[in-house]
Amino acid sequence: GAVVSQHPSRVICKSGTSVKIECRSLDFQATTMFWYRQFPKQSLMLMATSNEGSKATYEQGVEKDKFLINHASLTLSTLTVTSAHPEDSSFYICSARRGRDYGYTFGSGTRLTVV
Amino acid sequence: GQNIDQPTEMTATEGAIVQINCTYQTSGFNGLFWYQQHAGEAPTFLSYNVLDGLEEKGRFSSFLSRSKGYSYLLLKELQMKDSASYLCAVRVKGQNFVFGPGTRLSVLP
Numbered sequence: 001g002a003v004v005s006q007h008p009s010r011v012i013c014k015s016g017t018s019v020k021i022e023c024r025s026l027d028f029q030a031t032t033m034f035w036y037r038q039f040p041k042q043s044l045m046l047m048a049t050s051n052e053g054s055k056a057t058y059e060q061g062v063e064k065d066k067f068l069i070n071h072a073s074l075t076l077s078t079l080t081v082t083s084a085h086p087e088d089s090s091f092y093i094c095s096a097r098r099g100r101d102y103g104y105t106f107g108s109g110t111r112l113t114v115v
Numbered sequence: 116g117q118n119i120d121q122p123t124e125m126t127a128t129e130g131a132i133v134q135i136n137c138t139y140q141t142s143g144f145n146g147l148f149w150y151q152q153h154a155g156e157a158p159t160f161l162s163y164n165v166l167d168g169l170e171e172k173g174r175f176s177s178f179l180s181r182s183k184g185y186s187y188l189l190l191k192e193l194q195m196k197d198s199a200s201y202l203c204a205v206r207v208k209g210q211n212f213v214f215g216p217g218t219r220l221s222v223l224p
Contacts, residue, residue, distance in 0.1 A: 006157075034212070043202060043214040044158070093157050104148070104212075106157040 003027055004096050006107030013084055013114055021079045021110045023094030029074035030096035034104075035067075038091040050077040084114040117141045119215035121203050126221045127193055135188045135218045137203030145206040149177050149188045152200045152217070161188065161201075190220075198222045 003026040013019050023033055031052045036044040048069050049057040056069035068080040077096075081088055094107040119139045127133040139147070146165040150158035164170055164179035164186060176189040188201055203215040 043216045044204075044212075045214070046212060049211065091155075104160060106150075106159070109157040111155070 004030075004094065004105045004107040006094055006110055008110060009108060010111045011113070013112070015085055015114055016083055018080055018082045019084055019112060021081070021092055021094075021112075023077045023079070023096070023107050025075045025096050028096075030077075031074060032096070033071060033077040034095040035069065035077075035079050036093045036095065038093060038109075044093065047079075052077075081112065084112070086114045088112065089114045117205075117207065117213045119203055119205060119213060121201075121215045121218045123216065124219045124221070126223060129193055129195060129222055129224050131193050132189065132191050133193060133220065135190070135201050135203075135220065137186045137188070137215055139184050139186070139203070139205050139213075139215075141205050141207045141213060143208040144181065145208060147177075147179055147186050148204045148206065148212070149175075149186075150202040150204060152202060154200075158202055193222050195222050195224065 005024045005026050007022045011019055033050040035047045037047050038044050046059050047062045050069045050071040052071045052074050058064045066082055071077040091109050091111055093109045095104050097104045121137050148163050149161040151161050152158040161175055162170055162177035164177050167179055169178045174191045179186045198221050200217040200219050202217045204212045206212050
């Protein structure tokens with residue numbers, strides 16, 4: 001149990017376009033999901049906390065108008081990278097927890113390359 | 116501020132035991148987690164400590180000392196597939212995590 005599906009796994013887009021990444025909890029409801037970014041050979045950096053039915057909470061330094069987060073249901077959160085630039089190329093990972101007594105499960109990640 | 120330190124790289128031999136240390140100074144503490152991450156993949160959960168002491172889970176054990184801001188992950192009977200990065204993460208408040216830089220472990224035959 002506690003499976004988190006993330007799609008797409010890889011995406012290449014042109015500079016200036018937008019990309020949407022989906023994160024789904026397949027067998028549980030997640031009121032909160034987390035979005036991380038990981039640059040090569042670096043650790044995960046929390047970008048934002050996505051709350052179902054309300055606005056996301058962004059970490060300092062993360063542009064909320066550039067990284068749009070929507071958590072419209074208890075099983076789906078989306079991250080849209082708007083007007084992507086090459087420096088946005090990174091590994092984006094979502095995470096969710098089934099409940100207080102469960103560990104956190106990560107999605108499989110999305111490798112974004114902006115050319 | 117938040118600071119988590121781990122060794123950058125470690126090397127060990129197949130069948131041996133290795134201990135990966137993690138020290139942290141964070142504003143708030145609500146549990147320490149260890150994750151394994153293979154190159155190009157998402158992290159997978161290994162262990163969770165919120166109270167002082169040792170948590171054992173098969174070949175993996177994790178220890179926590181809150182007063183010292185210290186944890187370690189112990190891997191026994193190392194296998195080649197254990198070659199990966201190991202991330203120490205502290206949940207600082209609510210459900211927010213701070214991740215350490217990760218330790219790249221290479222297991223040699």
